[in-house]
Amino acid sequence: MSDKTDNLFAKPKAALPFSFDESVAEVFPDMIKRSVPGYTEIINNISKFAGRFVTSNSNCYDLGCSLGAASLAMSAGIEKTGAKIIAVDNSSAMLERCRHHIDAFKHKTPIELQLGDVQKISIQNASMVALNFTLQFIAKEERLNLLENIYQGLNSGGLLLLSEKVSFSDDNIDDLLIELHHQFKKENGYSDLEISQKRNALENVLLPETLEHHINRLKSAGFSSVSCWMQNYNFVSIIAIK
Ligand SMILES: Nc1ncnc2c1ncn2[C@@H]1O[C@H](C[S@+](CC[C@H]([NH3+])C(=O)[O-])CC(=O)[O-])[C@@H](O)[C@H]1O
Ligand SMILES: O=C(O)C(=O)Cc1ccccc1
Structure with missing residues (x-):
């Protein structure tokens, strides 16, 4: 079955903040692939x-x-027995669709779904944690606390994979990479109106920080080995090992 096309911002509409409601959940696979350069490569990795x-x-x-x-990507790659995947989201629209999506694909490692705030869950006996474009939606002052909670729940040698949209302290670079991201979206079929309306809706909702800030905070949370392993314009993916 092909993904439903994202045209949520195609017509002029009232400037409401972006939220992960049913209309977004319905078009999400198409939206994220056409909006985030490198998304499929990150998932494969x-x-x-x-x-x-x-x-x-x-x-x-x-x-x-x-x-x-x-x-599903973790499940496909896991080589060991007895592992369990716990998938958490606080959007009921997303989690309901997630259940159907996961059931539609074969997966060898069990996936348990939890509706809830990632800031309130208990993390235990973890060998891998993925925060794939999620931290950017958490209030900035609460991010260190979440990363510390992940650190304490990881086993020694365990991995945190953190993917984020980032900003740059150099204004020339920031402007250039935002423009190249918008060009990427245009090449994927989004109009100028769709790009600008979504950009407004994401203002104060998706809060990017610099790569340096992310790396320093991961080190403050206790991670000893931290590196960006992929960058595509203003989108990065970082690995942090306990
Ligand atoms: N406090 C929170 N608690 C739980 N969930 C939250 C919270 N805040 C936001 N979310 C959820 O985080 C997800 C972010 S999308 C992740 C893509 C996915 N990881 C992917 O690999 O396809 C990224 C994007 O859309 O740019 C949404 O489903 C929110 O409901
Ligand atoms: O579309 C954008 O401009 C983004 O920054 C990425 C994105 C992708 C999916 C939901 C929210 C933001």
Whole structure:
């Protein structure tokens, strides 16, 4: 079955803040692929990381799972037995669709879905945690606390994979990479109106920080080995090992 096309911002509409409601959940696979450069590459690499980092009888977490793409990728890559994936999202529209999405794909590792706030869950016996474009929606002052909670729940040698839209302290670079991102969206069929209306809706909702800030905070949370492993314009993916 092909993905339903995202045209949520195609007509002029009232400037409401972006939210993960039923209309977004319905078009989400199309929206994220056409909006985030490198998304598919990150998902494919989540399988590779899972193959290396997930240990027997441990837990894996997919925090802000949306339709479960990272959970399915982890499941496909896990080589050890007895692991379990816990996928969490606070949007009931997303989680309901996630259940159907996951049931439609074969997965060898069990995936347990939890409706809830990633800031309130208990993380235990974890060998891998994915925060794939979720931290950017959490209030900035609460981010360190969440990363510390993930750190304490990871086993030694465990992996946090953090993907984010980022900003740049150099204004020239920031403007250039935002423009290149918008060009990417245009090439994927979005109009100028769709791009500008979504940009307004995301203002104060998706809050990017610099790559340096992310790396320094991960180190403050306790992670000893931290590196960006992929960058595509203003979208990055970082690995942090306990
Ligand atoms: N506090 C929170 N608690 C739980 N969920 C939350 C919270 N805040 C936001 N979310 C959820 O985080 C997800 C972010 S999308 C992740 C893509 C996915 N990881 C993917 O690999 O396809 C990224 C994007 O749309 O740019 C949404 O489903 C929100 O409901
Ligand atoms: O579309 C954008 O401009 C983005 O920054 C990425 C995105 C993708 C899906 C939901 C929210 C933001």
